[in-house]
Amino acid sequence: MTTFNLNDFLPYQLSVAASRISKAFERRYAAEAGISVPEWRVLAHLSQSARVSVREIEARVDMEKSKVSRAASRLEKAGLATKVTNPEDRRLVSLSLTPEGQALMARLAGIALGFQHELTALLGAERPAFETGLKRLTELKY
Numbered sequence: 001m002t003t004f005n006l007n008d009f010l011p012y013q014l015s016v017a018a019s020r021i022s023k024a025f026e027r028r029y030a031a032e033a034g035i036s037v038p039e040w041r042v043l044a045h046l047s048q049s050a051r052v053s054v055r056e057i058e059a060r061v062d063m064e065k066s067k068v069s070r071a072a073s074r075l076e077k078a079g080l081a082t083k084v085t086n087p088e089d090r091r092l093v094s095l096s097l098t099p100e101g102q103a104l105m106a107r108l109a110g111i112a113l114g115f116q117h118e119l120t121a122l123l124g125a126e127r128p129a130f131e132t133g134l135k136r137l138t139e140l141k142y
Contacts, residue, residue, distance in 0.1 A: 039075055043101060079098055
């Protein structure tokens, strides 16, 4: 019989690490802006493009469409994003940051980069190998 140790199982280790890192980062941007994880992900994605569809965000940030839609609605209500409905197909909605959303993302980007610097410092000399392995794992298509 094969011995299975959950603590040595790579998918479990990755999940735990991702969850802990996400929660640590969430505390920082929530303290700065009072936004949720889905709102952060939508804001961050919108900061990379002029106008993006909800479908594109859903695929990119690995969240269900309903979570993306709710986050987008909260961001719109807060004046951080605008929604535009496609006149030819009202099911299609695109989003963009308002000037207020852009200003918030500028502040949050500094927090994000500082947090990333802390994480990469923890990796030290192993950083290049870690990044290579992580890239391989994230490129897998199942």
